[in-house]
Each structure stands twice: as C-alpha cells, then as structure tokens.
Amino acid sequence: MCHNQAILYETDFFLNGNLSELERLAAEVSHFCAAHSLDGEVEFDLNLVLEELFVNTVRYGGCEGMESSSRVRLRYDSAVEVEFYDRGRPFDPTLVPPADIDAPLDQREGGLGIHLVRQIMSDVKYRRVDEWNHLSMHRRGRNIVADS
C-alpha cells in the first residue's frame, strides 16, 4: 500500500518460530516504550498482545521452527500503532467468536489470547497478502472509554 510505505516504523523486527524468541520480543517492546517514554502499563499491554499473536502462530499457525515467521512493526503517534505479520496458515482472528468469560472453570474453551488482544487493542483489521497474514491495530488511549 503506497501510504504505508511513507510511514516510518522505527521498530521493525522479525521473530523466528520458536518460543525462546519471547525474550527478544520483550526486549524490543521495552526499547520501543523507553524511546517514546511510554509507561509500564503500555509496555505490559503491548508485550501481552504481541505474545498472544506470536504464540498462536507457533502453536496453531504452523510457524514452529520457521525462520522469520513473524514480523512486528511498531509506531507511536498519540496512539501505539501495531502491525503484526506472519507466514502461517491463513487465519483471520477477527472472525473468532467472543470468548465466554462467564463460563465456569470446567467449561472454559480456548480463545483467551484473542480475547485479551481485543480487550486491549482497537480497530483490529486483517488482510491476507501473498503468504502473509497481516493484522493492524492500535492500543486504546487512556482517554477512550473501553467497551465493558
């Protein structure tokens, strides 16, 4: 997309399909937040969202063992803009039904990761481009009242 190419993403990195990459993910998010003076809550939220998306690609998307299977791009401009790409099987998380968080313990299904992403981020959009799943989203600002 032409206008996307004009936007500079200062934080732009790839992850291999291995859970040991979670430490590097945490370090990159920490570095991004420090560069923009974003507080611990923002850092926690970004780390959580990116972990959920990344782990899903490794566990369910077929990215286990794949080099540079995911790509993360972060930008800050009054809100944190997140772009997450992965080369796993086609999967649109925006189509996952809402998690039943009122279900008792023994009836809990999966989908908790996507549920958390939706709680934290807004305007989640999915596209499939060539071999890549592509998600874009931004973190709700403090002055936006979240849906309960």
Add this chain to the structure above:
Amino acid sequence: MIMMTEEKRSDWFVVGARGRADAEAADELESGLRRAVESSAKVAVDFSALSYISSAGLRAVIQAARAAQAAKVEFVICSLTQPVQKVFDMSGLHQILHVRGELPC
C-alpha cells in the same frame, strides 16, 4: 523466566512464582502449582513477585485450579500485582478462581 518457590506455613503450602509467566514459562508454572496441589490440602499461590502473565500463564493456573477442585484441595491465588490483576479481570478469572489480597498465613 520464572522461578518457583515452596514453603510450608502452618497448614498451608505456599507456592510462589517470581518473574514472568509467559508461554515459555507456562509448563514450569503449571508443574510447580500441580506439585503443590498434590502435596497439601491447602495451597496458597503467592504471585507478589510475578510481574507479567499471558494467556499461557493463565491456562497453567486454570489447569492447576481444576486439579485442586477435583482433589478437593483449597487453592487460593494471592497478592496479584496490579498489571497481573488486570489480566485476571479481563479474562473473567477473578470470578471463578479464588483470588485474595494477602496470603492466608
């Protein structure tokens, strides 16, 4: 990175988790919690030193809580830090897990 600790305090088995309960640490967290559930009729989980949790970490806690429920073991989660509490709240888990502010002993 996660480090599990164990301590007996009167009739409570206090199992602590220090660090980050991410997907890489989830198995170790679950093992430690299950070990506590197998060891005692009363288990208190000390999360005061847990700085981060993801859905994988939550799942480990849920699995241990299920094991405790099946074994009729009392299982309480204590001293959540504020960001970790937020994740529990977003997941609705604070309604089905026994969460309290302080350790029972």
